[in-house]
Amino acid sequence: MTDIVTLEKPDRRRPEPLWHQAETALRGLIERGEWTAGMQIPNEDRLCELLGISRITVRHALRNLEEAGFLRREHGRGTFVRAATMVAGVRGLTSFTEEMKTLALSPGTRLLEARLLAADQEVADALEIAAGDTVVQLRRLRLGNGMPIGIQTAHLPEARVPGLYEAAHEVQSLYTWLKENCGITPVKAKEVYRVGRVAEADAELIQQAAGTPAFEVERIAYDRGGPFEYAISTMRADRYEIRSTLHI
Known part of the structure; x- marks a missing residue:
């Protein structure tokens, strides 16, 4: 002590x-x-x-x-x-960077991959675009105080985010970049939390053994023009919590 x-x-x-x-x-x-x-x-x-x-x-x-x-x-x-921990619950719509700062954690992002690809049906349905339309895919390692918290794969319609693919390596806060360069300001998001496991391909990056229980978070973010981001994240269960307050 x-x-x-x-x-x-x-x-x-x-x-x-x-x-x-x-x-x-x-x-x-x-x-x-x-x-x-x-x-x-x-x-x-x-x-x-x-x-x-x-x-x-x-x-x-x-x-x-x-x-x-x-x-x-x-x-x-x-x-x-506690070690660096991200707590999810009733909160405002913020970027990962803003949420880390709210929790007094130093935010960090490492771009693992940026690609242009044709949207499959799942991505197209989430973004309300046609299957085959071009999307920007960003796969990023999210850090809090230098320690891995999760891996996120985000998809954004290329038509709405011109220049993002080219600037991907320089972007730290995606929502800040979208606001400043594309006029996109989030107004709401839908999130679904599921119990999953750390994939073998992610184990070394997230510093946990393959198969370790983790949260899988699916998020669709909207601005006034409709959905602009569809993201799937794997979050470390020992550094990410979900808390709710229930009322009668």
């Missing part, structure tokens, strides 16, 4: 709630690398002492950090810093 010699205590004179100040202080330790992945953090009593706040306030801050993917609690053992 790690401890902290000094930690900025919440200031009751500030307008921000005490739990928010505590959350920010603890999150800073993770972002600065003072608390590293897999490290056990001090228990609630010690955090109350270090921060000068109540147990309820500490629990509020810890719960928010856990929900954001920074911490994990293990029953009977304690609370630990």
Whole structure:
């Protein structure tokens, strides 16, 4: 277990709630690398002492950090810093790059392959184009803090994204590039999550053994002109979570 010699205590004179100040202080330790992945953090009593706040306030801050993917609690053992983890649930429509930044993870993308090809029936139906129409296919390795999170294969109608194939090696945030160069701004997306396994061809890239359970995510993204992206992703199950809040 790690401890902290000094930690900025919440200031009751500030307008921000005490739990928010505590959350920010603890999150800073993770972002600065003072608390590293897999490290056990001090228990609630010690955090109350270090921060000068109540147990309820500490629990509020810890719960928010856990929900954001920074911490994990293990029953009977304690609370630990998570490895880079992407948490999916109720959220706005964002690019992978934007989502990584929201989770305070450094986004990274490695282009594995860019191709022009004729759309098969599955891709054509998803993009509402004719089978045989030309699409740009981008196969990319997605990274968070330098560690592989998933592999994504995206298809976009060439007629709507002129210049993308030629610029593919320079594109980091696809949605930013589409907005700036093609006037495409996403307005909604449909996603389907399935349980799958890491393919043998992807095992080395994603740093997991072939056959390891993984999430398969199918996504169709739309702007006001209709669907512009059909993507299939394989996401590491140990670095990607799905959480939902259910209401009566």
